[in-house]
Amino acid sequence: MKPVAISCGEPAGIGPEIAVAAWRELKGELPLIWIGDPAHLPAGTPFQPVGKAENAKSVCAHAFPVMVRNFVGPATPGIANPAHAKGVIDAISTGVELVVNGQASALCTAPIHKAALIDGAGFEYPGHTEYLAALADLDRVVMMLACDALRVVPATIHIPLAEVPSQLTPALLTETLQITHAALQRDFGIANPRIAVAGLNPHAGEGGKMGTQEIDIISPVLSTLRLQGMDIVGPLSADTMFHAAARANYDVALCMYHDQALIPIKTLDFSGGVNVTLGLPFIRTSPDHGTAFDIAGKGEADATSMVAAIRMAAEMAATRG
């Protein structure tokens, strides 16, 4: 079994400690390899440098396997060092290389501090999702967050709310739905995915009286895709599509913007949610939370989402064979 590669994420955040906690929980189950600077690991972590990913499996049982990347210095919990930004970005691209070259089965990314990367390295991307799309030379990939109770996809991702209406084009919605549908079939074993689509406006526009994107853009796209055989309902009122009885009617909810999608899932299962990028030629997952600077280094971080993200990555890799 090839290891799951884990990029270190922001060294001043909880990424290093939740990676070590995840290793402790998963070491008897699957191999992993962490890409980062051992100086950023919690004190006393029994790590072992690993030159080649293929050696991670034998190391994993007794030590935390590290593909060493030397940053400029130690990390201070809760305070991002701009000089670390390049190393954080390189750890992600190294993880991608390991997977693409067949040395790792999948990539699981620990959280980055987006502003720190923009300020420290002029990072051009608002998140991993957009960076990974660029590395894969793709114009479109899809962010999906999944827990046992719900899967959600935001059609628009890391953009200001004011820009959402103008970004909601038929092409964006069509391609997002096509990528989501294909991924649920391929990676999640759902032969005929049931998709629910939220409206943008209150009451899904109330027949045009509270906004017209539902009539002008969303409904025509859904009609076209239904004719192509997709099982889609919507546009639905977003405020009434996430209660338990409503969730039983669909496998994934397409939402129009970031918070419309992420508030319900983080409310239902903050510790168990996983972020997965659909449409890439390689597998990438991530915990659903961020760098949590307020608790970094205090031993308070819950690694449940990281564990779930690594497990999902390994399961997807096994499914793909």
Ligand SMILES: NC(=O)C1=CN([C@@H]2O[C@H](COP(=O)(O)OP(=O)(O)OC[C@H]3O[C@@H](n4cnc5c(N)ncnc54)[C@H](O)[C@@H]3O)[C@@H](O)[C@H]2O)C=CC1
């Ligand atoms: N995949 C990624 O790289 C992600 C990165 N971020 C970035 O993280 C930074 C901080 O974002 P915030 O909005 O503050 O969200 P956050 O998820 O870092 O923190 C929100 C709250 O949840 C708590 N929390 C988060 N993870 C936790 C865990 N594992 N155990 C216990 N408590 C936990 C934090 O202590 C904080 O009180 C931002 O720069 C954001 O862009 C946010 C989400 C995902």
Ligand SMILES: NCC(=O)COP(=O)(O)O
């Ligand atoms: N709120 C989700 C998030 O920010 C994750 O972004 P990404 O780094 O996975 O693109």
